[in-house]
Amino acid sequence: MEENMEILENLNDTANFSNEEVDCEFQEPVFIGERFWMVAVFGTLVAVINIFENSFLSFMLFKKKSYRSSHMLYLALLAFFDVWIAAAYIPLMSLNLSVDYYQSVTLLRAWFAYMLPMITISHIAMTASSFLMVAASVERYCVSVQASKTRWMQRNRAAIACFSVILGIACKFSQLYEMQIDKNELCAGTMREYQLSLSELTQDYWYGQWRFVYRTVLTILFPFFLLAYTNIRLVVKLNKSDFKVLQSTKLSDAKRKSAVRNATRTLVFIVFTYLLANILNVVIIFWEYIDFASLTGPLETFYTFSVDIVSLSTIFAGALRLPIYVICQSNLRREFYAQFKKIISFGMLKKYKPAVETDDNENDEDRRTPEPTSLSSRQYPMLLSLGTVLLVESETDAKTEIPSCKVIRHTEKETCEKVQNI
Structure with a gap:
């Protein structure tokens, strides 16, 4: 969903523009009906579920001080940024397809009004999430494989998390200035009223190198392959730790090993869903550098659907976070269930519970027999x-x-x- 989102917007909104000829006739994008149901309908449903689940996760994980001072800090921040990613998906992707599907000039103007800041926030959230996942995986790797580095990672956990967020902002804040919106007065009131193009900043050679090489490698390829490596090592370590827990004779030692194992297993599943969601994105990035002409020519349909799938898989992976926590960690499962039960009952369950369990005779102190x-x-x-x-x-x-x-x-x-x- 990273750099490909920009290309998607250009394909959807600027492919029909021409600087040499003024033609206000709108040409419907390919497979608009199928893409509308996949992105605008199903994608919006997944995004809404993502928002509710990760809002609940953020509240639960930030609420307890013990979580904020443990490795759960990374997962709490990850849930927070997942909310922003899912919230940006609806106005960016779903509404973009709705504009073309309904051919609404009103929706078109609304989309261009917030598109630039929204896409910047979305990319910052995705990049910060990938760096936070790398930091959490490296810490788990140190706990499981390189125990000598564990204390330093735990002592500087807050600083590492803060650095991950700042690095994500530094890599993507310039996204706001890379595109510009031009209004075509001759086509005012039509679907070609606005034109999206690259700004002068992107024409600079050195900035172009940083944008397409350094930033792509740092924010997409490096986290992907590093997470793949650490995940493989953690899976191997998990198999050995399961055997050690079974052999442990001390109950306290077995519980400690089991807690470490459950935390590691949770992160392994989270990283695994991230890798699955981004593997197509990595393939498309390499393909763009090798043979971009084929993607915009005979494989344009494949390219367009691939970008839609990458965007959809990103929010779908975020929606799987809560089920992973519930399945892998029993203590979180009990806390989540208790808090969810309290939310559903609007805090009134505890208040009305005594009235259900007692009768009138028990509440009447004068009619009760005193206990000698x-x-x-x-x-x-x-x-x-x-x-x-x-x-x-x-x-x-x-x-x-x-x-x-x-x-x-x-x-x-x-x-x-x-x-x-x-």
């Missing part, structure tokens, strides 16, 4: 909690003049007391 063992329960809290039977000497019975004792029996449900003669 309250004093005894306070006198022997430890023994009663163990479910013991106590013989406590009592006063002599006035009628029989025979000493008696109190038999106090405590169970988990009740404490009873009776007097027996001895």
Whole structure:
């Protein structure tokens, strides 16, 4: 979805323009119906699910201090940027296809009004997410393979995460100045009212080299291949750690190894979905450098659908984050379920729960029979909690003049007391 998004916009919106001839007739893009249902309908549904899931994840992971100070900080930031990516997908991709499908000039003007800042924010979020994933994978790699580097990674986790975000901004903030929107007054009120073209900044040789070589390698190819390498090493390590957990004789040692294994497995699945979502993007990038003419010529349909699929797979991978956490980590699953249950009930579940479990007799203190063992329960809290039977000497019975004792029996449900003669 990275650089290919720019080419997609040019294909959809500027292929019908000509600087030499003024022709206001709109030519419908290829396979607009099929692409509309794939991107604007199905893609929007996936984006909405992505937004809700990752908003919930961000809230849960940022809420607890223990998560913010652990490796979960990377996953919390990743969920935060996933929200921005999915939120940008709808106005950028879905509305773009809707403009061509409905041939609406109003939607066209709205799309060009926010397109440049929105696409910049989207690319910054995607780049920062890839760097955060690299940082999290390297830390997991150190924990599992290079233990000597683990302490340094953990001590500087916040600084590494901050650097990843700043690096993502530095690589993509200039996206805002790489394109320009020109209004064609002769075609005002038609679908060719606006023209999207490259700015003068991109005509500079050195900036062009940085844009197409350095930035592409740093933000797409380098994270992809580094994540692929670390993921393979982590998968191999996971198989060995499973065997060690089974052999562990100490319960505490087994729990610690199991927690490390679950955290590593979670990240492995997250990185795996990222690699699947971006493998087509990497293929297209290499293809563009090798034979770009074939992509814009006989393979134009394949090229167009490929860009749509890359964009859709990016938000689909983000929508898989929450299911991965729920499946791989039981502690997160319990917390997520409890919080989700609270959200569904709007915080009223706890308030109304006593009213369901009790009846009128239990709520009426005057009609309840007082428990005679309250004093005894306070006198022997430890023994009663163990479910013991106590013989406590009592006063002599006035009628029989025979000493008696109190038999106090405590169970988990009740404490009873009776007097027996001895």
